Amino acid sequence: MTLTxxxxxxxxxxxxxxxxxxxxxxxxxxxxxxxxxxxDLSEKYGWYFxxxxxxxxPNMQAIQTACREAGVEVMYTTIESLTLxxxxxxxxxxxxxxxVPKGSWxxxxxxxxxxxxxxxxxxxxxxxxxxxxxxxxxxxxLGVRQLVISGLITDQCVESAIRDACDLGYxxxxxSDACLTxxxxxxxxxxxxxxxxxxxxxxxxxxxxxxxxxDG
Numbered sequence: 456m457t458l459t460x461x462x463x464x465x466x467x468x469x470x471x472x473x474x475x476x477x478x479x480x481x482x483x484x485x486x487x488x489x490x491x492x493x494x495d496l497s498e499k500y501g502w503y504f505x506x507x508x509x510x511x512x513p514n515m516q517a518i519q520t521a522c523r524e525a526g527v528e529v530m531y532t533t534i535e536s537l538t539l540x541x542x543x544x545x546x547x548x549x550x551x552x553x554x555v556p557k558g559s560w561x562x563x564x565x566x567x568x569x570x571x572x573x574x575x576x577x578x579x580x581x582x583x584x585x586x587x588x589x590x591x592x593x594x595x596x597l598g599v600r601q602l603v604i605s606g607l608i609t610d611q612c613v614e615s616a617i618r619d620a621c622d623l624g625y626x627x628x629x630x631s632d633a634c635l636t637x638x639x640x641x642x643x644x645x646x647x648x649x650x651x652x653x654x655x656x657x658x659x660x661x662x663x664x665x666x667x668x669x670d671g
Contacts, residue, residue, distance in 0.1 A: 460626060460627075460653060460654045461654055462601070462626055462654070463664055463667075463668070464525075464527070464601055464603070464628065464661075464664060464665065464668065465600075465601065465668070466522075466525040466526045466527045466665065466668055466669075467526065467598070468598055468599060468600045468601055469522075469527045469528070469599060469600075469601040469602070469603060470527060470528040470529070470530055470594060470597065470599040470601075470602055470603065471518065471519065471522040471527055471528070471529045471530065471603040471605065472530045472531070472532065472584070472590075472602060472603065472604050472605070472606070472616070473515065473519075473529075473530070473531045473532070473564070473568060473605055473606050474532055474584065474604065474605070474606025474607060474612050474613050474616055475532065475533060475534055475606055475607045475608070475612050476512075476515065476531070476533075476564060476565050476568055476605075476606050476607055477533040477534065477535075477555075477561065477562060477563060477564055477565060478560055478561050478562070478563050478565060479533075479534055479555050479561035479562065480534070480607055480608070481507060481512075481565050481607060482565060483496065483504060485561055486555065486561045487553075488500065500637065502637075502638065502639075503635065503636075503637050503638075506635055507635060510632065511632070511633060511634070511635045512565070512567050512568070514605075514630070514632050514633040514658040515567070515568050515605055515633050515658075516567060516568055517658055517662060518603070518605060518630055518633055518658050518661055518662060519568055521661065521662040521665045521666070522603070522665065523571075524665070524669070525665040525666075525668055525669055527603070527665070528574075528575075528597055528599060529570070529574050530574065530575045530576070530577070530590075530593075531564050531568075531570055531574065531575070531576045531577070532576070532577045532578070532579050532584040532588065532590070532616075533555070533562050533563070533564060533576065533577075533578055533579070534548075534553060534555045534562070534578075534579060534580070534612075535555045535556075535557060535559070535561075535562030535578035535579070535580070536554055536555060536556055536557055536578070536580050537557055537578065537580065538556075538557055539556045539557055540554070540556070541553075541554030541555075541556065541580075543580055544580045544581075545580055545581035545582070545586075545587065547581065547582065548580060548581065557578075562578060564576060575593065577589075577590055577593075582611060582612050582615040583612070583615035583616055583618075583619050584612075584615075584616050584619075585615075585616065585619035585620065585623065586615075586619070591623055594625070599625070600625060600626060601625065601626045601627075601628065602620050602625045602626070602627050602628070603627075603628045603629075603630060603661065604616055604617055604620070604627060604628070604629050604630070604634075604653075605629075605630045605633035605634055606633075606634060607634070607635055607636070608635070608636045608637070609634040609635060609636040609641070609642045609645040609646070610636050610641050610642070610644065610645035610648075611636070613629070613634050613645070614645060614648070614649050617629060617649050617652050617653050618649070618652055621652045621653065626654070627652065627653035627654070628653060628654045628655075628656060628661070629646075629649065629653045629654070629655050629656075630656060630657070630658055630661055631646055631655050631656065631657055632657050632658050633658050
């Protein structure tokens with residue numbers, strides 16, 4: 456038998472993970488942008504927010520709905536410290552200056568894709584969700600073998616999650632048009648770089664695949 460990453464999702468053994476789609480980094484009032492004037496925000500992040508609002512978040516909503524309908528576990532991770540002062544953060548986050556205090560508005564999932572019911576949300580304090588949370592333990596308890604990844608930032612925390620998930624034995628599907636970074640060039644470069652680790656599909660392709668799994 457030939458081993459391949461090009462394996463269609465089996466809903467009962469799959470999970471959708473949204474990475475860092477939260478107020479801190481996906482809302483114009485988020486703390487990541489607090490020191491920027493309106494003109495500076497527009498100049499530096501105008502493309503990013505335009506893509507989020509017009510294309511990427513709608514794609515996220517679409518795959519979220521499709522996964523819920525197909526019985527795929529929907530999960531979230533957000534940058535959020537376990538403490539108010541962030542003393543538990545990774546050294547890298549301390550150097551960068553990231554601190555999303557425990558329980559803060561900045562640590563909440565963006566309203567547009569807010570969790571429902573008992574969907575799992577894991578706060579993380581490092582780039583990779585697999586380093587600073589017990590997600591691997593949770594996924595194995597859930598019987599998950601295939602992980603669908605969508606989120607922010609494509610060439611940072613998204614890449615970190617994909618690599619670690621692969622090394623831990625998961626089959627990873629990245630939804631290419633439901634991820635985003637700060638420029639098109641960076642996004643495209645990241646997709647090319649990480650392609651050797653995962654299957655890449657568009658949101659439309661994923662939705663069609665899940666519909667086929669339900670109908671089949």
